[in-house]
Amino acid sequence: MKIRASLRLYVVVAMFLSGTLLVAGMSAVAVNYFFYGLDTAMSTFMHTEAFEFEAQDGQPYQVQEMTIATRWQDLPELIQHRFDKADLENGKLMKNIDGFPILKSPSVRDFLMKIESNGEVRYISLSFDDRNATRILPAKPPQFAYIVLFAFIAITIFGVILLVMLRQVSEPVRQLRDWAKRLDQKQQHETTPNFQYRELNTLAEIIESSLNSVQASVEREKEFLGYASHELRTPIAVTRSNAELLQKMIERGVNSEKQLQVVDRIRRASFTMTDLTETLLWLNRQEQKQLAEESIILGDLVFQIQSELRYLLKGKKVQVSISHDSCELTIPPGLGRIVITNIVRNAFQHTYEGEVAIVQKQQRLLITNHNYSDSDSQHELGFGLGLELTDRLIKQYGWFYQHDILPNGRRVEIDFTR
Incomplete structure (x- = not known):
């Protein structure tokens, strides 16, 4: 079964292995220095004792387990059997230990050293054999066994501390997880x-x-x-109804002039949907996104837009007055067209009997409509973005915008400088 990756498990295993390796390494160093200390002490002892006592050829000096001789053949046979003379070097400690003393003290321990000083040669040996000795005190573990014991204790303590620390850290992580879920x-x-x-x-x-x-x-x-x-409900409904009407006209052979009128209404409704979609898509973008700017003549753009929207005034008693100049501005042309189209369309759409005044001077545009009719129904091609949506469009780009409600109409002013 495949084990799923867990950050917690990874941290625990990595830190525990790191701590274990560190403790094991330090313990190994301590054991090594322990043996090194024993060897150093034994070597120092042998150097000190080698010339302290008189020894002659054939007459080695012996005291308890120690033997000092001037010739190899004067050493005890057991030492000669366990060591090779060819391996001896001046001042080098030779050892013969029974087994590897990890869990208990060795029963057999032999030490040998050759020492040369002022032309004299001494062979000094120490031999310990506890196999046949009668113990008075109970056997004790070797000293370096305590190092191993302390190593296990240190690893255990480290593991406990690691679990406590992990619990201290994992609890806030669990709280963060539960908070994110809720x-x-x-x-x-x-x-x-x-x-x-x-x-x-x-x-x-x-x-x-x-x-x-x-x-x-x-x-x-x-x-x-x-x-x-x-x-989009209104332009879609207009498109569907006029498409059905056009189909019936074609089936009945109605003259092409009337058919073209229906086609023109469908085309205008499609333009309406296009303008609306472009406006909403731009408004839905992030505010930080920059729009490409171009140099345009604001008056020409206003005159063109109001001309395109004149169809909204068909069948109405509305008088339109327009005043514009040749002021050249650098603005996003698409956004400018959308905003002006929406406001002019709104004025034309909600004026059924009255007047609409469009005044453009320099970077400012003022549109005022007065409606003297009680009818306020939507035109069949009504765009109706609404002042709230128009206000959001202008504020998002940073233009000045002011909208005032009049007794029988509205007054809208825009400044196209940022």
């Missing part, structure tokens, strides 16, 4: 909990910021769908 739109306005550690608090801020960004994007999508579903 985080929703209602909790966005609540204070972010404190997760004890700076890194976790930073991660919580990133999670909350990401959720806010996603929520804002969702809200923009909902607004886009809401505006689109509401505003």
Whole structure:
């Protein structure tokens, strides 16, 4: 079965192995120095004792386990059997230990050293054999066994500390996980909990910021769908109804002039949907996105747009007055066309009997409509973006915008400088 990757398991294993290797390494160093200390002590002892006592050829000096001789053949036979004379070097300690003394003290221990000084040669040996000795005191473990014991104790303590520390760290991580699971739109306005550690608090801020960004994007999508579903109903209905009407005209052989009128209404409705879609898509983008700017003559653009929208005044008693100059501005042409189209369309759409005044001077545009009719029904091709949506478009780009409600109409002013 495949083990799933776990950061917690990885940290525990990595730290425990690191601690174990560190303790084992230090223990190995301690054991090595322990043996080195024993060898140094034995070598010093042999150097000191080698010339302290008189020894002659054939007459070695012996006291208990120690033998000092001037010739190799004067050493005890056991020593000669266990060591090779060819391996001897001046001042080098030779050892013969029974087994590897890890868990218990060795029963047989033989030491031999050859020492040359002032032309004299001494062979000094020490031989210990506890196999047949009667013990008075109970056997004790070797001293370096305590090093191994302390190593296991250190590893155990390290493991316990590691588990405690991991628990201290994993608890805030678990709280962060549970908080992130419960985080929703209602909790966005609540204070972010404190997760004890700076890194976790930073991660919580990133999670909350990401959720806010996603929520804002969702809200923009909902607004886009809401505006689109509401505003596209009329042009879509006009397109469908006129398409059905055109089909009946063709079946009945109605003259082409009337058919072209129907086609023209469908075309204008498609332009309406195109303008609306472009406006909503731009509004739905991030505010930091820059729009390409071009140099245009504002008066010509205003005159062209009001001419294109004159069809909204057919069948109405509306007088339109327009005043414009040749002021040249550098603005995003698409956005400028959308905003002016929306406002002029709104004025034409909601004026059934009265007047519409369009005044453009320098970078300012003033549109005023007066409606003296009681009828306020939507035109069949009504665009109806609404002042709220228009206000958002202009504010998003940073233009000046003012909208005043008059007793029988509205007054809208735009300054196209940022």
